[in-house]
Amino acid sequence: MGEIRILLVDDHPVVRAGLRAMLTEFEGFTVVAEAPEGGAAVKEVQRLAVLGEPVDVVLMDLQMGGGMDGVSATKALKELPDAPPVLILTTYDTDADILAAVEAGASGYMLKDAPPEQIRSAVQSAAAGQTALAPEVAARLMGRIRNPAPVLSAREVELVELLSTGMSNKAIAKQLFISEATVKTHLVHIYDKLGVDNRTAAISVAVSRRIIRSAG
Amino acid sequence: MGEIRILLVDDHPVVRAGLRAMLTEFEGFTVVAEAPEGGAAVKEVQRLAVLGEPVDVVLMDLQMGGGMDGVSATKALKELPDAPPVLILTTYDTDADILAAVEAGASGYMLKDAPPEQIRSAVQSAAAGQTALAPEVAARLMGRIRNPAPVLSAREVELVELLSTGMSNKAIAKQLFISEATVKTHLVHIYDKLGVDNRTAAISVAVSRRIIRSAG
């Protein structure tokens, strides 16, 4: 019944154009709005709701340069009355934000390099209120839920960030106004949780799990 | 005079669709072929040349999952008779392959999140045989040429790779069949070249300069 009304959220004009082109080629899809970041997306959803032309599905990128990031935007959208389903689109299936996004209420998670057909069916499922996960992502998620990776506390992430700049324990201690002993204790816990036994391996794992971002 | 005939090379269907949509909206641009990786791109260029419908500009992504990467493909294309200009498209303006691609003969370098207008004029310049660089990229390149970053030797890169797994000097020495003393000497040189003074900072810099890739 009727068209599926879609809002695209991505900071790359090229990607937005690609999704628009790809989706409008299929029957029954209309891209009714676009936004370059989360804040604008929320406003668009509200605006269209007021106009009586509500959005049926939001396609949301996770990595966005400026403005509100994908996870926050998903959270914000889900707090609206008549919140639309949010389908997350991302480049990396290793993204640490997968869990965060799903917990924030995303109904699905697709990789950007998925074939058009897969994207089409994911949007359709999401619009129908179902959950749509890319097989790779689903498998990964299930694995994590069965064997959950320990989550670093906020303080620990802070430590890892400083760690990755190459600071010594003493320097980190000074920066955070804590003792060197405390820094060492935190590090032991971090090593435990990341399954490593030294700082070098820790930042390597942290980068590949996208706990921290490497400048770029 | 006439249409500018374009070949798109990118492993993401979404990005290809976006570029195609974006470019065909402008006057005078035709996307005559697409390829998901470098090898196919080379074949396409040859095929079209034989048909008497040569490609005027190749738009090439650097990061491609499978097959021939962007730098190799650029090199291969430039060895063809009547090689078309290659315009590199990438996500990261910090990419260490910038230099490699330009050295391989790319006539320009654009960021994927550039506004459509900028992409249009870059393609036009490239087709006209001129060089087209995004301002950010140009500045960065000039900076590097004036103040060239010391290049790690092959052996040193090997060291950094092992380093990033968190191995100790002793373990690295064993792995490479050299003494621990030699490992330390190499490390001192690496620290020098990267402008850091410990292994943790070194791998951080190495990752952000894409000297090594972090799994993901």
Added chain:
DNA sequence: CCTGCGATCAACCTTTTGGTTGATGACGCT
């Protein structure tokens, strides 16, 4: 109320790194 967890700190000891100096052989370029 008790338990668990996160954050904080101390003291002690071992291992690893980092910094320095100096030396050798191989290779390529001029």
Added chain:
DNA sequence: AGCGTCATCAACCAAAAGGTTGATCGCAGG
């Protein structure tokens, strides 16, 4: 032949990191 670079190694010392044990405090959840 001489120069520079790369890769190799040694010995020594100071600084940093890692490992262990044990302790205090506050807060959230059952």
